[in-house]
Amino acid sequence: MVIKQLYMAAFADFRRDKVRTGLTSLGITIGVLSVVLLIALGLGLKNYISQQFENMGANLIMIMPGSGFSSGTMGAGMIGSGMVEFDEKDARDLQKIPNLKYVVPLFFKSTVISSADAEKIGYIMAANEDLFPLLNVQAEYGEIWGKTEINKKSKVAVIGAIMAEDLFENPSDAIGKTVRVEGVRLKIIGVGKKIGDPEQDKALFIPYTTAYGSINPNKTFWSIYLGVPSKDMVPGVSEAAKEILLKRYDKDKFSVSEQSEILSTVDQIFGIINIVLIAIGSISLLVGGIGIMNIMYATVTERTREVGIRRAIGATKRDILLQFLSESTLLSVFGGLMGLLLATGIILLVRIWFPVALNVVAVIVAIGVSSAIGIFFGVSPAKKAANLSPIDAIRYE
Amino acid sequence: MKKTPSIISLSNISKEYVMGDESIFSALSEVNLEIHKGEYSAIVGPSGSGKSTLMHIIGLLDKPTRGKVIINGHDTARLDDDQTSKVRNQFVGFVFQQFNLLNKLTIKENVLLPVAYSREKLDFDPEKRALGLLEKFDILSKKDSYPNKISGGQQQRVAIARALIMNPQLILADEPTGNLDTKTGNEILKLFEDLNKEGITVLLVTHEPDIAARTNRQIKVLDGKIVEKYND
Known part of the structure; x- marks a missing residue:
C-alpha cells in the first residue's frame, strides 16, 4: 500500500x-x-x-572585587566583607595605561531617593562623565553633566526615566527640581532615555566627586570600567591593568574580565x-x-x-x-x-x-x-x- | 473427476492444535484433495468437522501442521509472508459468513481495498472494474454508502465484488448464506452459480446439505477427514 x-x-x-x-x-x-x-x-x-552586557559597548574591560565572573563564583560574595574596594588612586594608576579611551570608576548603591512629595528606592551611580557613553545613557530632556561639574563637585544629577516618572509623574517636569539622597540635595539637570534596564532606569547618575561625603564617605568604588578603542587592544590593556592592580592587591582579591568572557560565561x-x-x-x-x-x-x-x-x-x-x-x-x-x-x-x-x-x-x-x-x-x-x-x-x- | 488441471492440491494435510491442558486436538488428519479449474464444489460437514479449517488452509490463511498445499503446481510451504499475501491478494477471493466489510470505508472503497495491497501493475482499470461489479450485482446506487447502512444481502454482494476485484482463479466462500434469510441466500447462491458459469472456480463451505447439493461436487468432511458418506 x-x-x-x-x-x-x-x-x-x-x-x-x-x-x-x-x-x-x-x-x-x-x-x-x-x-x-x-x-x-x-x-x-x-x-x-x-x-544588558552588550548595552555597555563591545570593547569593555571590567574590574571587579572578588574572583569575578570567570571562576564560577559569580555574584556570590562579591560585595562581601574583606573584599577589595577600589579608590581614586587605582583609577588614576589605570589612567596611565596607553591606548585607553576612558576609565570609569563606579560607585553604586541602592538607596532612597526623595522629591518634594515622593520617596522611592533607587540606585546611585556615581562616576565620571564617561559613564554616559559607557552605559549608553542619553538625555531625553535637559542635558548630562561633564568634567566641569566633576571639578566643581556640583550637586547635579541625571535621573533615570522610570525614577523620573515615579517621582515627578511627567519626566519632563523633573528638570530643575531637587531630589534628596542621604541628606544631600541634588538638582536634576537631565532625564535619561528609557533603555529597559531596571537598574539604570531607576538610577540617579551623579559626579563621583559629589558623592564624596555623606553618600560615599570612604571614597571607594565598587568597580572600574576601562573602555578600549578597538577589540584587538583588549587583551593588552587587560594585562596592563592586572599588573598595575597586583602592586596593591592580591591576585584573588580582584578580577579583570573582558566583556566577551562574561558573555561566554x-x-x-x-x-x-x-x-x-x-x-x-x-x-x-x-x-x-x-x-x-x-x-x-x-x-x-x-x-x-x-x-x-x-x-x-x-x-x-x-x-x-x-x-x-x-x-x-x-x-x-x-x-x-x-x-x-x-x-x-x-x-x-x-x-x-x-x-x-x-x-x-x-x-x-x-x-x-x-x-x-x-x-x-x-x-x-x-x-x-x-x-x-x-x-x-x-x-x- | 473433471479433466481440467488442478489448481489446488492438498496432500496428507493434518492440522493439530495444542489445547489448554496440553492435549492435542486434531482438526484435520491426512486430508488429500484436488480442486480443479472451473469446479463448483462444496465442502460440507457438521459444525466442528474441520471444514472451515480446511478452507483456511486452502486459502493460505492458516498453515497445516503437516502435509503439502500445492497451488498451480507450486508448493506453498516455501512462500514467505509477502508471497503468501500475494497469493491471497491475486489468486483467491474470500467471502465470509459475517461479510467482513470495513465499516469505515464506503462500499466502493471496500471493493477497491485489495487493489491497494497489490504490488503489480494491473491490466484493468480498478475503478471501472469495481463500478462494473457493483452494477452487475445491482448495488451500484449504494457505492458511496457505508456497509452498516445496507442490508445483509447487499453486504454479501459487496463482499463478493471485493472477492472478484483482482480477477482471482478461486472463490472461497465460508457459509456465505449463513447470516441471510432463505430468499436472499438463494440469490447469493445463484450469483455463485453464474460466476462459475463464467469460468471461475468456486468452493463453498457449508453445513447445510441442501446448499451443498446445489453444487457439482460435495466434499464431505467429518471429524477432520474427507468421507464418502455420513453415517447419519
Whole structure:
C-alpha cells in the first residue's frame, strides 16, 4: 500500500473520531508546548542578560572585587566583607595605561531617593562623565553633566526615566527640581532615555566627586570600567591593568574580565539551564508518547478483526505495520503541531512583557521529536498487529 | 473427476492444535484433495468437522501442521509472508459468513481495498472494474454508502465484488448464506452459480446439505477427514 494512501486513510479515521484523536494527541501537545515554551523562556532570559552586557559597548574591560565572573563564583560574595574596594588612586594608576579611551570608576548603591512629595528606592551611580557613553545613557530632556561639574563637585544629577516618572509623574517636569539622597540635595539637570534596564532606569547618575561625603564617605568604588578603542587592544590593556592592580592587591582579591568572557560565561550558564529546561519538558513528551502507545494498543485490539480482513485480502505484515505506524506518527505529529501552534500564540503574547524567543531549532526539534515519538511508541503496538495470525484475527469477536 | 488441471492440491494435510491442558486436538488428519479449474464444489460437514479449517488452509490463511498445499503446481510451504499475501491478494477471493466489510470505508472503497495491497501493475482499470461489479450485482446506487447502512444481502454482494476485484482463479466462500434469510441466500447462491458459469472456480463451505447439493461436487468432511458418506 502506498504511504500516501496510508496517511490519507489514517487521516480519514481521525476525522471520524475527533474527540479521541484530540485526547490522544493532547499528551504530545502539552509536551511540545512545554518544551518549546521552556526553550523560548531560556533563550529569552539569555538574550535579555546578554543584551544588558552588550548595552555597555563591545570593547569593555571590567574590574571587579572578588574572583569575578570567570571562576564560577559569580555574584556570590562579591560585595562581601574583606573584599577589595577600589579608590581614586587605582583609577588614576589605570589612567596611565596607553591606548585607553576612558576609565570609569563606579560607585553604586541602592538607596532612597526623595522629591518634594515622593520617596522611592533607587540606585546611585556615581562616576565620571564617561559613564554616559559607557552605559549608553542619553538625555531625553535637559542635558548630562561633564568634567566641569566633576571639578566643581556640583550637586547635579541625571535621573533615570522610570525614577523620573515615579517621582515627578511627567519626566519632563523633573528638570530643575531637587531630589534628596542621604541628606544631600541634588538638582536634576537631565532625564535619561528609557533603555529597559531596571537598574539604570531607576538610577540617579551623579559626579563621583559629589558623592564624596555623606553618600560615599570612604571614597571607594565598587568597580572600574576601562573602555578600549578597538577589540584587538583588549587583551593588552587587560594585562596592563592586572599588573598595575597586583602592586596593591592580591591576585584573588580582584578580577579583570573582558566583556566577551562574561558573555561566554553567560552563554555557558544558559546552555546548562536550557538543557535542564528541555529535560524537564521532555518528561511530558515521554508521558505523551506512552499515552499514544497505550491508545495504539487499544486500537490494535479493537481492530483485530480489521487486521484479519486486510490480511485475508492480501495485506502483508509490512502493510499492517506501516498502517499502524502511520497512524501513531500522524497522531503525534498532529499533537506536536497543536503544541507548536499554542506555544507560538503564548510566546507572541508574553513577548509584550518579556523578550522570549521562538527559535527555529526548537520548532524543528519539536516536530522531529513528536514524529520520532509516534514511530518509537507506535512500533510495539504496530508489530503486535502485524504479527497477528490472519485466521485468529479474522475470527476475533 | 473433471479433466481440467488442478489448481489446488492438498496432500496428507493434518492440522493439530495444542489445547489448554496440553492435549492435542486434531482438526484435520491426512486430508488429500484436488480442486480443479472451473469446479463448483462444496465442502460440507457438521459444525466442528474441520471444514472451515480446511478452507483456511486452502486459502493460505492458516498453515497445516503437516502435509503439502500445492497451488498451480507450486508448493506453498516455501512462500514467505509477502508471497503468501500475494497469493491471497491475486489468486483467491474470500467471502465470509459475517461479510467482513470495513465499516469505515464506503462500499466502493471496500471493493477497491485489495487493489491497494497489490504490488503489480494491473491490466484493468480498478475503478471501472469495481463500478462494473457493483452494477452487475445491482448495488451500484449504494457505492458511496457505508456497509452498516445496507442490508445483509447487499453486504454479501459487496463482499463478493471485493472477492472478484483482482480477477482471482478461486472463490472461497465460508457459509456465505449463513447470516441471510432463505430468499436472499438463494440469490447469493445463484450469483455463485453464474460466476462459475463464467469460468471461475468456486468452493463453498457449508453445513447445510441442501446448499451443498446445489453444487457439482460435495466434499464431505467429518471429524477432520474427507468421507464418502455420513453415517447419519
